[in-house]
Amino acid sequence: MATGEIFRPYERLVEITVMGKNFLVPERNSLLRCFQFISPETIPYGRFCWNQECQYCRVNCQLPDEDQPKPILSCKFMVSAGMNITELSPELEFCLKSKLGT
Numbered sequence: 001m002a003t004g005e006i007f008r009p010y011e012r013l014v015e016i017t018v019m020g021k022n023f024l025v026p027e028r029n030s031l032l033r034c035f036q037f038i039s040p041e042t043i044p045y046g047r048f049c050w051n052q053e054c055q056y057c058r059v060n061c062q063l064p065d066e067d068q069p070k071p072i073l074s075c076k077f078m079v080s081a082g083m084n085i086t087e088l089s090p091e092l093e094f095c096l097k098s099k100l101g102t
């Protein structure tokens with residue numbers, strides 16, 4: 001599938017932080033799609049249901065206007081500029097390993 005068909009239409013990239021590292025990802029997509037944008041060679045092969053059921057996409061995320069991180073499902077939550085992902089599920093950690101240099 002071509003990249004243009006996977007991601008919802010976007011005009012710009014927004015910056016988010018994942019485990020202390022900054023990435024530019026397409027606005028108006030779910031966070032899990034953005035993880036796929038960061039790591040297209042691993043996320044599609046992860047054990048993700050993409051449907052708010054498996055919980056394998058759970059992360060802790062702090063928004064710029066919040067004072068502490070809260071757990072969210074990344075397949076459900078839409079990305080926004082300045083999001084700070086402070087904790088990843090083991091499945092996401094595994095899939096993003098090489099991009100995070102951990």
Ligand code: FES
Nearest residue numbers: 050053054055075
């Ligand atoms: S991918 Fe299964 S709950 Fe999010």
